[in-house]
Amino acid sequence: MTDRPLTKNIDMSREPFNLGQYRHAGGYDGVLRMFKEMSPSDVLETVKNSGLKGRGGAGFPTGLKWSFVPSGDNAPKTKYLVVNADEMEPGTFKDRLLMEGDPHLLIEGMLIAAYTIQANTAYIFLRGEYLRAEALLRKAIGQAKEQGLLGKNIQGSGFDLEIILHTSAGRYICGEETALLNALEGKRANPRAKPPFPQVSGLWGKPTIVNNVETLCNLPGIIRYGVQWYKNLGKGADAGTKLCGVSGRVKKPGCWELPLGTPIRELVDDLAGGMSGGYELRAFLPGGGSTDFLLPEHLDLTLDYDVIGKAGSRLATGTMIILDDQTCPVGMVGNLMRFFSHESCGWCTPCRDGLPWVDSIFRRLESGEGKDADLQILTEHLEYLGPGRTFCALAPGAMAPLGSALKHFREDFEAHIRTGACPWQK
Amino acid sequence: MTDTQLIASSALKAQARALTEEELREIEHELTLYPDKRAVGLEALKIVQKHQGWVSDESLLAVANYLEMSAHELDGVATFFNLIFRQPVGRKVMLFCNSVSCYIMGCEKIKARISEQLGIDYGETTADGEYTLIPVPCLGDCDRAPVMLMDGEQQRNLSIEKIDELLAKRAIENNSGSGIRQ
Secondary structure (H helix, E strand, C coil): CCCCCCCCCCCCCCCCCCCCHHHHHHHHHHHHHHHHCHHHHHHHHHHHHCCCCCCCCCCCCCHHHHHHHCCCCCCCCCEEEEECCCCCCCCCCHHHHHHHHHHHHHHHHHHHHHHHHHHHHHHEECCCCCCCHHHHHHHCCCCCHCCCCCCHHHHHCCEEEEEEEEEEECHHHCCHHHHHHHCCCCCCCCCCCCCCCCCCCHHHHHHHEEEEEEHHCCHHHHHHHCHHHHHHCCCCCCCCCCEEECCCCECEEEEEEEEEEEEEEEEEHHHHCECCCCEEEEEEEEEECCCCECHHHHHECCCCCHHHHCCCCCCCCEEEEEEEECCCCHHHHHHHHHHHHHHHHCHHCCCCCCCCHHHHHHHHHHCCCHHHHHHHHHHHHHHCCEEECCCCCCHHHHHHHHHHHHCHHHHHHHHHHHHCCCCCCC | CCCHHHHHHHHHHHHHHCCCCHHHHHHHHCCCCCCCCHHHHHHHHHHHHHCCCCCCCCHHHHHHHCCCCHHHHHHHHHHCCCCCCCCCCCEEEEEEEHHHHHHHCCCCHHHHHHHHCCCCCCCCCCCCCCEEEEEEEECCCHHHCCCEECCEEEEECCCCCHHHHHHHHHHHHCCCHHHCCC
């Protein structure tokens, strides 16, 4: 048993485990037992009961997501599993660690997910820039094929699975699951209307599950050690562990596996070593660029989906971005707005037109040409680009840091307008 | 199809270059992995770019013909993705992360140094055809910011000194004779 099921094999100072080393450490034991002892519906129940929530950002219960896939004799024969490995959320660097650190863990997780929904083909949709992850995954897939852990009739189970590695070419919107499916089909990666949901009609119209890398990496532990063990890993309401990262002006930026329910302070002060000399913590984004700012008073909150949700933000990817007292908050949010504006796919009008407008206002503010009316216009955009107004979650995600910044850093915005300059540019 | 469209499409077809044997072999391999030809579009563009350095109109038309799809549709895909280059780039492409963690860690100063040393801004290529500088969204290495991906290698914890060192190496390579690249 382990209390670090995601990272127990990871040591970034050496090459990741090859198949032999991974098996020696108990890898694939769970999946082989699963083939012998568990039906797909047994696995589904186990994952449902484990309380695993998706680690890509939305936190949707994984078992519940899977349960929407048609099963039984009348279900379509072709189904797909797709791994969302298009890690591109600003400030997020966790899936890279898993893929570069222990690629067989992902393959084992994929076997469990594909078996549960009875998919015989799985695509890994990998970020084009993740070249090392690509090389390591290709090698690991090759090893698994050679040893009969992928392919036809895996280990005499009667179950077939082929894994295909697809590398993308850089576009944030591909992380949205329906946009990702369009990209895999060779189309422009615009999101699709839902319903139908991918679970029913996804890739090439077939039932499809899209899961994040870290979500899938949770499965081998759950199958091997069971639901109770998994639940006990979490310190609070949420089950399991989570990869959490810290970037910005801290002494030891990095990414660690922590029990859900750990106080944020432990992550920022103990593991990341606190703020670098001469810097004070001003605020932080708890889970990547699409989350609302939290303040130093929130450091004692625990890393739990609901706890952070009640504080007005989201745990999302679990990778914290620290705003220090010597970085201009307007500049930081302006940087995020430029990113979201650039990465809007252009499909729906509020996002395509609204984000560049927001971006242009930030450019004005930063260069000292902001007007009083700008803050009102920005505030209006929170509604125009908010949840329910756009085709997908990109623009509402962009509004999270903007809205919270307008609330918490109002005086900084006003200072830019009043003095006609950025107070941080001396 | 109208007559004008027909003429336009055959004129376009005539502009296509022939794909090389290696390109065809690699694209054919990709075709075995997907149930639909069109799905290979992006992979095929990446294959062409790997061999040619970028995707010219002639290359795009060749791929579109091969995959039996319209050139406009394929160009829609090509121009959608940040890493498909529809104009020539330098031998080394600097994919410079300018997202939020790198911003906080001072990437703008690093970028200014690169621009100063090479005389290029984002989207530009040095006169000697060696370097192209392109901003990219978060490279997922935020604990080692600022970062860039150059010539397939991730360069981390960038500083002014490190940039000077990387670019000094380039000066030495360039002066050590033109034989290396042949």
